[in-house]
Structures are given as C-alpha cells and as structure tokens.
Amino acid sequence: MDSLRNWLANSGSTAGKVARRCAAFALAALIFLPAPALADDAPVRAQAVTAATRLCVQADAVLQLLPRIAWQLGGRRGRIDAEFALAMFHASLSVDDLADRYWQAMNRDARAAGDDQAHGIALIARIQTVLAKGDYAGGRALADELMQLAQASGNEELRADAEEYQGVFDRRRGNLDAALAHQSAALALRRKLGDTAGEATALTNLGTIARDQGDFARCLDYFLQALEIRERIDLRLDVAYRNVAMLYRELDDTQTTQRYFAKAVEAASRYAQPGYYASVQGAYAGFLNDAGNHAAALAAASEALAISEALDNRPSIGFEHLEAGRALLGLRRPDAAAPHFDAALAIGREIGQRELVARSELALAEIALVHNDLARAHGLLGEVSPLLNAAGLRPYLAQAYALRDHLAEAENDPATAHEFAHRHAGLHEELLGTRSSRLLTAIEVRQVREQSRQQLELARRTNELQAERLQLGSKERRYGIVAIAALVAILAVFAALLVRLRKLNRALAEHGEEVDRQRTALADANRRLESQARSLYQATIIDPLTGVHSRSYMLGELGSLLADCRRTQRNLTLLLIDFDNFKQVNDRYGHLAGDRVLVKAVRFIRDALEADCLLGRFGGEEFMVAFVGRDESASRRLAERIRRAVAENMAGVDPPATISIGAAMLRQMPTIDAIDLLIDAADRALYAAKQAGRNQVQGFPARLTSPAADLR
Numbered sequence: 001m002d003s004l005r006n007w008l009a010n011s012g013s014t015a016g017k018v019a020r021r022c023a024a025f026a027l028a029a030l031i032f033l034p035a036p037a038l039a040d041d042a043p044v045r046a047q048a049v050t051a052a053t054r055l056c057v058q059a060d061a062v063l064q065l066l067p068r069i070a071w072q073l074g075g076r077r078g079r080i081d082a083e084f085a086l087a088m089f090h091a092s093l094s095v096d097d098l099a100d101r102y103w104q105a106m107n108r109d110a111r112a113a114g115d116d117q118a119h120g121i122a123l124i125a126r127i128q129t130v131l132a133k134g135d136y137a138g139g140r141a142l143a144d145e146l147m148q149l150a151q152a153s154g155n156e157e158l159r160a161d162a163e164e165y166q167g168v169f170d171r172r173r174g175n176l177d178a179a180l181a182h183q184s185a186a187l188a189l190r191r192k193l194g195d196t197a198g199e200a201t202a203l204t205n206l207g208t209i210a211r212d213q214g215d216f217a218r219c220l221d222y223f224l225q226a227l228e229i230r231e232r233i234d235l236r237l238d239v240a241y242r243n244v245a246m247l248y249r250e251l252d253d254t255q256t257t258q259r260y261f262a263k264a265v266e267a268a269s270r271y272a273q274p275g276y277y278a279s280v281q282g283a284y285a286g287f288l289n290d291a292g293n294h295a296a297a298l299a300a301a302s303e304a305l306a307i308s309e310a311l312d313n314r315p316s317i318g319f320e321h322l323e324a325g326r327a328l329l330g331l332r333r334p335d336a337a338a339p340h341f342d343a344a345l346a347i348g349r350e351i352g353q354r355e356l357v358a359r360s361e362l363a364l365a366e367i368a369l370v371h372n373d374l375a376r377a378h379g380l381l382g383e384v385s386p387l388l389n390a391a392g393l394r395p396y397l398a399q400a401y402a403l404r405d406h407l408a409e410a411e412n413d414p415a416t417a418h419e420f421a422h423r424h425a426g427l428h429e430e431l432l433g434t435r436s437s438r439l440l441t442a443i444e445v446r447q448v449r450e451q452s453r454q455q456l457e458l459a460r461r462t463n464e465l466q467a468e469r470l471q472l473g474s475k476e477r478r479y480g481i482v483a484i485a486a487l488v489a490i491l492a493v494f495a496a497l498l499v500r501l502r503k504l505n506r507a508l509a510e511h512g513e514e515v516d517r518q519r520t521a522l523a524d525a526n527r528r529l530e531s532q533a534r535s536l537y538q539a540t541i542i543d544p545l546t547g548v549h550s551r552s553y554m555l556g557e558l559g560s561l562l563a564d565c566r567r568t569q570r571n572l573t574l575l576l577i578d579f580d581n582f583k584q585v586n587d588r589y590g591h592l593a594g595d596r597v598l599v600k601a602v603r604f605i606r607d608a609l610e611a612d613c614l615l616g617r618f619g620g621e622e623f624m625v626a627f628v629g630r631d632e633s634a635s636r637r638l639a640e641r642i643r644r645a646v647a648e649n650m651a652g653v654d655p656p657a658t659i660s661i662g663a664a665m666l667r668q669m670p671t672i673d674a675i676d677l678l679i680d681a682a683d684r685a686l687y688a689a690k691q692a693g694r695n696q697v698q699g700f701p702a703r704l705t706s707p708a709a710d711l712r
Helices: 002-010 014-030 044-063 066-092 096-113 116-133 136-153 156-172 176-193 196-212 216-233 237-250 254-271 274-290 294-311 314-330 334-351 354-370 374-391 394-410 414-485 487-541 551-568 582-589 591-608 632-649 675-691
Strands: 572-579 614-619 622-628 659-665
Touching: 044 066, 044 096, 044 274, 044 294, 066 096, 066 116, 096 116, 116 136, 116 156, 116 314, 136 156, 156 176, 156 196, 176 196, 196 216, 196 237, 216 237, 237 254, 237 274, 254 274, 274 294, 274 314, 294 314, 314 334, 314 354, 334 354, 354 374, 354 394, 374 394, 394 414, 414 487, 414 551, 414 614, 414 675, 487 551, 551 572, 551 614, 551 622, 551 675, 572 582, 572 591, 572 632, 572 675, 582 591, 591 614, 591 622, 591 632, 622 632, 632 659, 659 675
Parallel strands: none
Antiparallel strands: 572 622, 572 659, 614 622
16 A cells, blocks of 8 residues: 555646545545444444444545546546545545445546556555455456556566465465465565565465465465564564464464464554454454453454454454354353354355355354254254365364264264264374474474574674674785884884784684574574474373373384284284263263273273283273284183273272273284274274173174183
8 A cells, every 4th residue: 555655645647636635625524524323332443444434425425526626627647646546545444345436447547548557556456355355256357457467568566466466366266386376476576676565475475375285384484584574664563473373373382372462463453454453353363262261252253343344354254253153152152153153154155265164064063963953963064074175174174073973972873973983083183293293393493593593693793703804904904014114103003903903802702602602502402392302202102191002103003013913923902992881971970070080990901901912092982902912712801801990990989980892803804914904893893892781892702702710
C-alpha cells in the first residue's frame, strides 16, 4: 500500500488534486455525521470497523460524485486519480467492498487509457480483496492478468507481484511445485530490485510452502530470515512472529510458542489494522485450545470472529468459527459448539478449503457421538477419512481413527474397534517420532544460525583489526619518509608508534580472550545439544507411562530376533497381552485410574518374566512379550505365569484387572521371513481368548492345555 500512496502523492493532474482535496473534506465531514448505533457487547475493534463501514456508506453518497467531476476537469486521467483517491480512502478504513468498487472502475479506465502503472496497482489491490473473500478462482484470473501486463510492459516490479500472487494461488490449490517456482522467481526479482519488504514476503511464502512439503528445517530457516528483515525495517512483524509461533506450536514447545504469540499480538496492536489483529488472535486461539485453556481460547476466537465478520474475510471467519467451536467443546458445551462447526463447514466448502472442511466434520462427528447419533457420526467419518488421506492431514487422521474406534465400540463391533485402535496407536507413534525429529531439526537450525552469527561477528572484528593494521602500516611508511629528512622527527614518530603498538597488542590480547570465551561457549552449546539428542533418543525407545520398551523399539528388536532365529534355527515366541474390559475401567474410574492400573499390572508382568524376555507396549492397553529358545510347554508355562501374576495380584485392588494373552511361535508360521505374520497370528489368538471369556491364554496346541502338572 505504500507504493499506492506514493503514486497518489506524485499524481500532478488538476483533477487529481481536486479529488484529493474532496476526499480530505469528506473525511473531515465524517466527524460531523451522526455516530451509528453499535452493539454494546461487540469487541472494540469490531465496533470500530462497523462504525467506519457505516460512516463510509453515508459519506459515499457524496463521494461517488467525485469521479464525474474529475472527468469534467481532467478527462480519463482525472477520473483515474479520483477513483484511486476514493479507493484508498475506503481501504484505509478497512471498508473493502466500497474500495473494491472503485478499484474495479480504476482498472477499467486504466486499461482503456493504456496506463500500465495504474492498471497494475488496481489489479494488485483487487487481488488482495478477493483473497480476503476466499475467491481463489477469481484471484488466480486476476493474477494471470497481472502477469500478462507485466510481460507486455517489461515492468519487473509488476512481474515480481504477479509471480508472488500466482504462487499464493497455486499453493491454495495444492500445486506446491508450481508455487515454489513462482515464489523463487519473486524472491530473485525482489532482491534484484532491492525491495527489502518484498524479499521478506517472498521468504515467508517460501517458508509456508516448505512447511506444506514437510521440510521443517528449510521452513524454519526461511521464517527466521524473514523475521530478521522485518525486525530491521519494522514492517508486518505480526506475520513473522505468528509464523514462528505456529512452527513451535507443532513442536509442543509451549513456552517458546507463548513468547512469539505475545510478540505477534503486541505488533498487531501497534499497526492499528483490525485485520492484522484478528489474524493473530485467531491463530492464538488455536494454540490456547491445544494447551487446554479453553476459556481464554473462546475469548480470543470470539474477538477475532467479530472483527473478521465486520471485514467479511471468509477464510478467517471459517477458521475462527472452528476455534470458537473447539473452545466450547472443551468447556463441555457441545450444543453451543455445533453451530460454529456448521458455519465453518459451510465456509470451507464454499471456498474449497480442505483442512477447514475436514476439521469441522471431525468435530461434528465427535458431537454426534456425544449425543449417541451413530448414523450421523458414521456418515461424517466416512466422508472425512478420504479427504484427510488426500490432504495429508495426518494428526487429524489419527483423531479420525480414535473416533472410529469409539463409534465401533458404541455399535458393539469389537473387531472394527480393535482395527482402528491399532491404526490410531501406529499413527500416533509415527507422529511422535516426526515431532522428535522436528525438534532436533529446530535445535540444529538455531545452533547453525548462532554459529554463523558468531563467525560473522568474529570476521567483523578481525577485519577491523586488519584495517587498523593496514592504516598503521601506511602511517609507518609515511613516518619513515619523513624520518629521512629529520632524525628527531623519526625518534618522535617511533615513540608514538611504540605507544600505539602497545595499545594494539593489548587489543589483540583482549580479542584473543574473547575468541577463547566464544569457543568455550560454543563447546558448551555442543555438549547441551548432544545431551538433548540423547534424551530424545531415550524418549523414542521407552514408553513414558509404564517404563517398558516402545512400539517402534520392540518392532526393531523383533526384526533382529527373527533374523537371528532364522540363522540359528531356534524358535521365537511372541505373546500379545491385552487388559480385559479396560474401557470400562476408564469410563468408571477415569483415565488416571486406568493409567495407574497399567503401571501396577506391568510391574507384576515384569516380575513374572525371565531375564532374556523382551517386554514392550504395543499401543493403548496392549503389550507384547518376546523370547527365544523355548518349546511349546515352556512358552505356555511362562504365559500362564504372567496371566496368574496379574489376576492374583490385581484381584484385591480397586479397580481389579485381568489380562488375556494371545501366543504365536515362529515354527508354526508358513514362512519365517515376516514379522507381520507372527504379530497377526498372536492378534488372532488374543481375539480368540477374548471371545472365549477373557482372562486366559490362547494360541498353543490343545494337547498342552490338559495336563495340570505342566502349568505349575
């Protein structure tokens, strides 16, 4: 918008001057117009937008005459100036509908007049307006028109804008490769033109594309580069801080996320643009919902929603309805949340926003389950799952699996519930690994950037010292020439140089000490990084609740055991353990009580095992035990010992617990090359144990179950 204001200021036509003066008089006249009535409960910024809109509508009854007057005074050129002045007047007060009417008129007149600069400015302003409306198809057509204009006129500034907006619309359509090409071209043009603000925007867009491609390191690097530029020129810091905050939100780094959101809110408040503030508050509401602070999230989302509705920003309205609904759902008010999700779903379908549609349908399915409306829940989940797979929204796909598990349990379909519980556990484990990898990447990026900063600082100081040395050498040569003429002057100069040399030596010594201190600090930082890496690795192989091995670690160890057994011709036994009626424990006593049951029972399972047995958590309340070198009788005795240990020790506690065990042995498999076959056999045996009445072992030949002596 700065370039637009400069163009208006430099317009020298008589009609342009008349238009500017008339707009100024109209703005002053707004003060004397009667103030419109406002809702007392509306947020202050939303009231300001509403008031500005109503006042602009009243003023436009007079202002719309200006283009006709300008036409009489200065012809088409004068009317373009007047339309530009009126569009800027309405845009500065965030009344985009009125502004867009004048941008369209200016676009037609500029095209007819062959004024490429005015034509390009009108197109850029219109693209920004349709973006806020969520009209991506119309916006892409305008961006293509801008590109044609830039190519025909050879204007590189317009070419950079066209590349940027084409990249934005390609990304919204999911065409990330084309978006990357456009934004890379825009960045090169911005740097060539020396457009620092445009460079920051291009870096931000490239970071967003890298995030969509899953390249977390490149995304963080782009966002931090953009942040450095925006901090230097103090321009749209709200965008830079919000983007970095949302990255750390994905890492569950609550403290860093909170710090950057606080900076984003402060920056958006300083810029006095309601749309900036609403965008930050809407994103902040999502973070507060994730953190469980639903009351604060509802307040932030409601304020952002009121502003966005006043501005008629369709994408923002949709996401803010979504966050308001999430907050109400977290406050256990599903009936109040449902209208927000319905509104978000309608907007998502209207503008073709897949994430908005998918998340709204998930939330509505959850509400349907609360109301026991199983048919509606079935329909919503059946519709949303393909959408989530196509869009690659894996965290929400995990949520969909969990809801399908609950739905199957409500429909008394244990097989389907078991299947989706397995899918949820596997995807949850995968997402935990991805998050750990991203956290390591963030640490590495910060470390590399800090090292680069230190190296640049050292290089700067070294250059200063070298410059001083060169300057000193130049002086020495001059003093030497003078010394040939006068010995006394040589002695005086020598004395002066000696003093400076001593100062220089002291400066070099201090510089050397500073270098040593920085090397020590760098070594300490490397040690901390190694410690964090070890901690993260430990977190990936140990289940944090029960202290046994994690699913991913167990699967890796099973692979190693399988290879070893194939080489040594030994038998491998796998026990799959599931707690009986565990959902009833959670429903009756709560999830914390359920966690305590798992921890206590796992301790008894561990005590019943032998030294060479591997124990790990398979997912939820399911665990697995693996051991090598035992025949069917020994394996059966060990499985029964585990079952009795839990049944006897957990019988006297509240709540009591029993387990069912499914067993499978490698020698029973048709092939010894696939872990999946062994796990599937144990899972089918476990299902048989559940069907047979629970608290028992299944999966061994029947002849081993009859002699009671074998079980002692």
